[in-house]
Amino acid sequence: MSSYVHTDIQDTIGYITLIRGDSLNALNLPTAQELGEVLLRWSSDDAVRSIIITGTGKAFSAGDDIKGALAHPNSPAAAFHELATFVHLYIVEIRRMRKPVIAAINGIAAGGGFALALACDFRVMTTSARLKQGFTSNALCIDGGTSFTLPRLVGFARAFEIAAFDEPISSEQALAWGLVTKVVDDANLLDAATQMAQTLTNKSLHTFGWAKELVNDTFDTPLERQLEKERQGLVSCVTHPDGKEGIQAFLEKRKPPFRS
Numbered sequence: 001m002s003s004y005v006h007t008d009i010q011d012t013i014g015y016i017t018l019i020r021g022d023s024l025n026a027l028n029l030p031t032a033q034e035l036g037e038v039l040l041r042w043s044s045d046d047a048v049r050s051i052i053i054t055g056t057g058k059a060f061s062a063g064d065d066i067k068g069a070l071a072h073p074n075s076p077a078a079a080f081h082e083l084a085t086f087v088h089l090y091i092v093e094i095r096r097m098r099k100p101v102i103a104a105i106n107g108i109a110a111g112g113g114f115a116l117a118l119a120c121d122f123r124v125m126t127t128s129a130r131l132k133q134g135f136t137s138n139a140l141c142i143d144g145g146t147s148f149t150l151p152r153l154v155g156f157a158r159a160f161e162i163a164a165f166d167e168p169i170s171s172e173q174a175l176a177w178g179l180v181t182k183v184v185d186d187a188n189l190l191d192a193a194t195q196m197a198q199t200l201t202n203k204s205l206h207t208f209g210w211a212k213e214l215v216n217d218t219f220d221t222p223l224e225r226q227l228e229k230e231r232q233g234l235v236s237c238v239t240h241p242d243g244k245e246g247i248q249a250f251l252e253k254r255k256p257p258f259r260s
Contacts, residue, residue: 002019002034003019003020003030004018004019004020004028004030004031004034005017005018005019005031005034005035005038006019006056007038009047009048011198012047012048012049012050012201013048013049013050013051013052013194013197013198013201014038014042014045014048014050014051014052015051015052015054016035016038016039016051016052016053016054017053017054017055017056018031018035018053018054018055018056018060018061019056021055021056021057021058021059022057023062023065023067024057024058024059024061024062024107024108025055025056025057025059025060025061025062025113026061026062026063026064026065026066026067026068027061027063027064027065027083027087027112027113027116028065028068028083029068029079029082029083029086031065032083032086032087032090033086035090036086036089036090036093039051039090039093039094039097039101040093042099043093043097043098043099048099049099049201049205050099050100050101050102050197050198050200050201051097051099051100051101051102051197052101052102052103052104052190052193052194052197053101053102053103053104053116053120054103054104054105054106054189054190054193055106055107055113056106057107058107058108059106059107059108059109059113060103060104060105060106060107060108060109060113060116060117060129061109061110061111061112061113061116062108062110062111062113063110063111063112063113063114063134063135064080064083064111064112064143065083066138084143084144087112087115087143087144088144088145091115091116091119091144091145094119094120094121095119095145095216096213096216098205098206098208098209098212098213099205099208099209100121100122100197100200100201100208101119101120101121101122102120102121102122102123102124102193102196102197103116103117103120103122103123103124104124104189104190104192104193105117105123105124105125105126105129105131105180105189106126106129106186106189107126107128107129107130108129108130108131108132109129109130109131109132110130110131110132110133110134111132111133111134111135111143111144112143112144114131114132114133114134114144114146115143115144115145115146115149116144117131118145118146118149118150118153118179119144119145119149121212122181122182122196123179123180123181123182124180124181124182124183124184124189124192124193124196125171125174125175125180125182125183125184126171126183126184126185126186126189127171127172127183127184127185127186128171128186129171130168130169130170130171131168131169131174131179131180132166132168132169133146133150133162133163133166134166135166136163136164136166137166142163147163150162150163152219153177153178153179154177154178154179158177171183181196182196202258203258204237204240204242204243204246204258205258206236206237206240206242206243207237207242207243207246210233210236210237213229213233214226214229214230214233217229242256242258245257245258246258
């Protein structure tokens with residue numbers, strides 16, 4: 001059994017739990033490697049239609065393993081270079097995966113844990129949990145895609161405020177700023193995340209994949225190219241079995257059963 005990541009599949013939902021509770025689920029190299037391997041494997045596994053990532057104990061993840069980096073045989077710089085390489089691989093996998101990925105934020109999500117949560121498609125957070133950018137207060141550079149995801153979630157001005165001042169963000173503030181999708185009581189976190197995953201997996205994953213790709217690329221694509229990608233997506237969806245079923249169900253005024 002892994003000492004870093006626990007995985008489980010229930011009713012087409014894949015659950016990933018960070019299990020370094022004694023270190024607040026700090027992200028070390030083995031954790032980043034295992035997380036990336038699971039995401040890569042499930043990305044192409046038809047038995048998994050959505051993924052929920054959470055932590056054990058008091059934290060979602062307190063961020064990068066600073067103590068481990070200081071103990072690296074070469075240097076802390078070498079440690080962070082290696083860690084960032086694997087962290088960036090799973091961040092890209094989450095953003096490019098044509099399946100829903102939900103962060104179930106059970107406690108503090110700081111630094112690399114904050115980055116991991118922001119990379120997910122949706123975030124469910126407990127009322128007692130807190131978010132913290134974390135990097136800049138320790139004189140470190142923002143990492144884990146935070147400089148990419150944060151402005152897209154809250155806008156440039158708010159993102160730079162979070163980067164510069166690095167104040168803890170309560171669940172209430174996170175919801176108001178659009179950093180999280182939903183806030184629930186602590187005891188209801190996994191149920192709420194599971195319900196969200198079930199709602200999404202009852203829809204067409206083919207259509208979800210196109211929506212995710214289009215929204216991902218919109219800030220970096222000229223209008224004409226984005227319109228062409230929309231047209232390609234529309235044609236792909238219309239000719240897909242889910243699209244055909246969706247159109248027929250609309251005409252017959254019934255709920256469509258999707259298979260993709």
